[in-house]
Amino acid sequence: MTWQRLSPRMLLVHPVHELLRQLPLLVGGIVLGSTTGNPAWALAALG
Numbered sequence: 174m175t176w177q178r179l180s181p182r183m184l185l186v187h188p189v190h191e192l193l194r195q196l197p198l199l200v201g202g203i204v205l206g207s208t209t210g211n212p213a214w215a216l217a218a219l220g
Contacts, residue, residue: 204214
């Protein structure tokens with residue numbers, strides 16, 4: 174059995190999946206930060 178290279182598209186599956194999984198938290202942090210006037214909430218969501 175020989176090694177085969179992964180398709181570049183396959184290498185994007187995990188990062189895109191993680192981004193979609195974290196999207197509600199990111200959107201919530203941005204919305205909360207913009208409504209309170211405190212941009213630290215957006216940074217806290219990213220951290």
